[in-house]
Amino acid sequence: MLVGVVGKPNVGKSTLFAAATLKDVPIADYPFTTIQPNIGIAHLRTKCVCREMGVTDSPRNSTCIDGVRLIPVKIVDVAGLVEGAAQGRGLGNKFLDEIRQADALIHVVDASGSTDIEGRKVPPGSHDPLGDVAMVEHEFDLWAFGLLKKDWEKVYRSLEQSGGKIIDHLAERLSGLSVTLADVELVIQRLHLRTEKPSMWTDEQLLQFVIEIRKLTKPSLLAANKADLPASLPNIEKLKRTGRKVIPCASEAELLLRRAAEHGLVEYLPGDGRFAVKNPERLSQAQSNALKMVDERVMRVFGGTGVQEAINQAFFDLLKAIVVFPVEDETKLSDKLGRILPDAFIMKGGSTALDLARTVHSELAEGFLYAIDARNGKRLGADHVLGNRDIVKIVSGGKRG
Ligand SMILES: Nc1nc2c(ncn2[C@@H]2O[C@H](COP(=O)(O)OP(=O)(O)O)[C@@H](O)[C@H]2O)c(=O)[nH]1
Ligand SMILES: [Mg+2]
Structure with a gap:
């Protein structure tokens, strides 16, 4: 199971990835081999069974801290996506190549609205993040659509002559996206597409097909990032009103806390709702101010930075994972x-x-x-x-x- 971190440029994907993959607690070297540079090890946070069973555990493939089990999982930092990516603009092809392998997506959004559709800086609150979500998903859909459309006529003609099955063809064509035959069958059923006459399918139907395939095979949640900025609050509400799974996130705050924990300045486990300063006298004024901001604007408002929550929900809710x-x-x-x-x-x-x-x-x-x-x-x-x-x-x- 692999979770991809996606979004337009400058929303905080790399910050979230860095925070999630930082080894801030003493963690063993797990035998993960052949890791690509943009694939990192994050951890799922779950209540360990040790206390319930009344034992002191000695974990090997994971870590247990005060009854909290941290289990390694893989996440991939995907290149930023811009409009036109499906036609190869920007890092479009790289993006689409990286997203193939992901089983679920953490879609990072700049909830503060301080970056435009291309990721350029604009005044906070002036850009609507809802449009960004639609843009990223639409580019993915256009790309998958293009993959099917490029030789569509040739394909259906030969299928209709040979009696071959369109379902098999679609599954084959999309197999690189970790789409299975069962996924294709399910979507075709849902959309009532006529498998015996693919020549009758309209472009809209084919696009609808890839949209449903995306929703089924790349389930996603929205990480409403930069939640520490005041302009984010109304946008977070707006994002939630779409009915989608939205997690307010402050990736920079999570990175700060994990680094501070790594240096023994604070007591903090990823996913904790609060942190404690260990030795106030060791903090510089700047560090002290930064931590105070994190406490006031993130921990007290949202009950956590959201980064661990996003990872947990991607695996436990989107992928229905169990431990x-x-x-x-x-x-x-x-x-x-x-x-x-x-x-x-x-x-x-x-x-x-x-x-x-x-x-x-x-x-x-x-x-x-x-x-x-x-x-x-x-x-x-x-x-x-x-x-x-x-x-x-x-x-x-x-x-x-
Ligand atoms: N205020 C705030 N800024 C953030 C947060 N996360 C990232 N940023 C800033 O957003 C900018 C883009 O971050 P980056 O991770 O490179 O974005 P990417 O292009 O999506 O990978 C950087 O200036 C970050 O410091 C956050 O939680 N809060
Ligand atoms: Mg990046």
């Missing part, structure tokens, strides 16, 4: 080496006990016999759907079972 704790000893909640609750895995909602076995090790899955719910000792079958924060032992007849 599962696999263990090898269901009574001690440990692995073979005695490490308590060593791993926390993020899995797609609807994942089964067998899916978990696959995630842990392919041999575990091959020899899968059953699983055990460590909370109550109950046996779970291969297709038992796991719940959030389940603690599970896999019993396998394989070598590693």
Whole structure:
């Protein structure tokens, strides 16, 4: 699962990305390989099961601080998108290439309205961020539309002659966008498009098709950034009135807090609703003022900077992710080496006990016999759907079972 950070230029995408991927707490070097420069490791924040189970854990693939489990996830900082990107303007092609891989999007918006549609500075409050959201999404749609439209006639002619299926063609053409055959089928059904006669589809219908495909396969939330600026308040309300998921964000404040925490100046965990200054005498006047501003304009108004909230909601709400704790000893909640609750895995909602076995090790899955719910000792079958924060032992007849 990969979450993309998108938006027009100068809204604070890179600031949010930097804040989200900064290692401000002592975190182990997880074995993430082949990371591209714009892909970083952020963390999901979730209540650990250690306290509920009355154990002191020794995490390996994640971190546990005061009962808060921080689990690594990948996010990608996508190039800014401008009008005309679908025709290759600006970094358009780069943008569209990077966004392909994302399963969900954090769409960053300059809620303060202090940048125009191209991202140039204008007086705060003078630009309407609603238009920016529409522009970015429209460019994506135009690009996907272009992808289908370029040889549309040739395609439907040959399909109508050969009896081939338009659904297969569409799924194939969009596969690079992580769109599946089932996604295509669902959208076609919803729009009542006639699959036997694609030649009858109008441009509007084809555009509607890509719009629905985007909504289904790239679900997004709006990070209403620069929320610390007073001009943001009315725009945040306006954005919320669209009915979309909106999270007020102050990325710069989050970056400041994480850096201050890293240097031991404040006590702050990403996603906390407040922070505490540790040694006031170590702060310069400027640092002290900056922290005071963050407290007054961000923490007290919004109850947090919103950055961690945006990441959490992208995974938990948009992607319906769950966290599962696999263990090898269901009574001690440990692995073979005695490490308590060593791993926390993020899995797609609807994942089964067998899916978990696959995630842990392919041999575990091959020899899968059953699983055990460590909370109550109950046996779970291969297709038992796991719940959030389940603690599970896999019993396998394989070598590693
Ligand atoms: N006031 C305020 N400014 C911010 C915030 N986040 C980013 N900025 C500023 O917005 C500008 C653009 O930020 P950047 O992250 O480079 O934007 P990007 O082009 O979308 O990646 C910079 O001057 C940032 O300092 C924020 O939360 N509040
Ligand atoms: Mg940037």
